[in-house]
Amino acid sequence: xxxxxxxxxxxxxxxxxxxxxxxxxxxxxxxxxxxxxxxxxxxxxxxxxxxxxxxxxxxxxxxxxxxxxxxxxxxxxxxxxxxxxxxxxxxxxxxxxxxxxxxxxxxxxxxxxxxxxxxxxxxxxxxxxxxxxxxxxxxxxxxxxxxxxxxxxxxxxxxxxxxxxxxxxxxxxxxxxxxxxxxxxxxxxxxxxxxxxxxxxxxxxxxxxxxxxxxxxxxxxxxxxxxxxxxxxxxxxxxxxxxxxxxxxxxxxxxxxxxxxxxxxxxxxxxxxxxxxxxxxxxxxxxxxxxxxxxxxxxxxxxxxxxxxxxxxxxxxxxxxxxxxxxxxxxxxxxxxxxxxxxxxxxxxxxxxxxxxxxxxxxxxxxxxxx
Numbered sequence: 001x002x003x004x005x006x007x008x009x010x011x012x013x014x015x016x017x018x019x020x021x022x023x024x025x026x027x028x029x030x031x032x033x034x035x036x037x038x039x040x041x042x043x044x045x046x047x048x049x050x051x052x053x054x055x056x057x058x059x060x061x062x063x064x065x066x067x068x069x070x071x072x073x074x075x076x077x078x079x080x081x082x083x084x085x086x087x088x089x090x091x092x093x094x095x096x097x098x099x100x101x102x103x104x105x106x107x108x109x110x111x112x113x114x115x116x117x118x119x120x121x122x123x124x125x126x127x128x129x130x131x132x133x134x135x136x137x138x139x140x141x142x143x144x145x146x147x148x149x150x151x152x153x154x155x156x157x158x159x160x161x162x163x164x165x166x167x168x169x170x171x172x173x174x175x176x177x178x179x180x181x182x183x184x185x186x187x188x189x190x191x192x193x194x195x196x197x198x199x200x201x202x203x204x205x206x207x208x209x210x211x212x213x214x215x216x217x218x219x220x221x222x223x224x225x226x227x228x229x230x231x232x233x234x235x236x237x238x239x240x241x242x243x244x245x246x247x248x249x250x251x252x253x254x255x256x257x258x259x260x261x262x263x264x265x266x267x268x269x270x271x272x273x274x275x276x277x278x279x280x281x282x283x284x285x286x287x288x289x290x291x292x293x294x295x296x297x298x299x300x301x302x303x304x305x306x307x308x309x310x311x312x313x314x315x316x317x318x319x320x321x322x323x324x325x326x327x328x329x330x331x332x333x334x335x336x337x338x339x340x341x342x343x344x345x346x347x348x349x350x351x352x353x354x355x356x357x358x359x360x361x362x363x364x365x366x367x368x369x370x371x
Contacts (some may be wrong), residue, residue, distance in 0.1 A: 023359040027148050030264065030359070031222050034141060037256035038229055041065050045249045046236065065248070069255035071295020073334045075262040078287045079341055084269060084355075088341075088348045095340050100333030104326050111325025112318050120181045124174065126328050131173045131234070133335045134254045135166025138230040140342055141257060145226035148360045155215055161208040162230045168204060169234025169250075171197035176237060176246035198238045204231070262287060268356045301327045
């Protein structure tokens with residue numbers, strides 16, 4: 001880095017500005033990757049998937065998005081393979097071991113033993129929690145973007161605007177996902193929530209614009225894009241209630257965003273980086289295997305419930321329902337683990353994440369790069 005700084009000082013100012021320090025370039029690439037992870041699946045499922053459903057290339061691309069959107073959940077298992085993170089796990093066994101095991105097994109057993117009506121209520125809880133989890137990730141992403149661009153955390157009012165968008169997302173999610181499985185007496189309530197969310201959305205948008213203008217001096221182009229992308233994250237629900245537009249858009253964006261984060265976490269740690277290597281390829285291989293192998297099991301587990309043998313073999317039907325419910329429970333465990341693993345208010349997590357995202361949190365390097 002010192003050599004780069006010295007050589008940069010000998011360049012004309014315009015040329016030097018075009019070649020910022022490596023950590024600043026990494027920061028930009030990270031933000032661009034997050035924007036692509038957000039925008040590409042949303043654009044795909046709004047513009048291409050609905051009208052070109054039978055085109056082989058579109059079918060293949062859709063399958064890839066659906067796989068990655070599901071397979072991002074097992075990426076959380078990487079934390080359990082990381083020696084540095086294992087210290088946090090040992091100090092919080094209930095959060096990272098006992099609760100996830102209980103949720104996985106208990107949800108599997110519940111789903112296998114409940115009636116269709118009971119399964120529907122379990123799915124309603126799951127889908128509501130899932131949308132809330134998406135919203136929390138939006139807060140996290142905007143926080144990273146804000147710190148990367150300005151060195152400051154988001155204002156409370158900005159977080160409130162994003163949270164309000166999440167509340168509307170939860171209301172709309174039930175309309176898209178739950179109507180087909182919900183008891184008849186709940187459908188009018190689900191419709192009411194959806195209509196209320198649609199009308200309230202314009203108020204939330206207005207509030208978010210007021211907040212944006214209030215703190216306009218603290219913003220940048222990147223920060224502006226991330227702010228409104230977070231506020232409007234669930235808006236496709238109110239464009240269409242089809243699965244392509246009303247759910248796959250933001251659900252796949254969420255999954256790809258998470259994979260970008262976990263790629264940084266894995267690539268930026270371990271023995272290889274401790275020895276001075278820029279990237280830990282060993283950790284990236286571990287993360288990739290978890291996503292590909294465990295992710296494939298998560299992606300296809302629902303197929304077991306569609307097999308003809310279910311109608312004649314009760315034991316098989318029980319097992320298929322248990323495995324499907326266990327995946328739901330494992331996904332909820334992912335919600336629980338992530339809520340703690342990325343909590344920067346807690347010193348061990350803050351130290352771990354700050355190290356892996358040194359190019360964002362180490363502002364001393366910015367000063368050195370400008371010297």
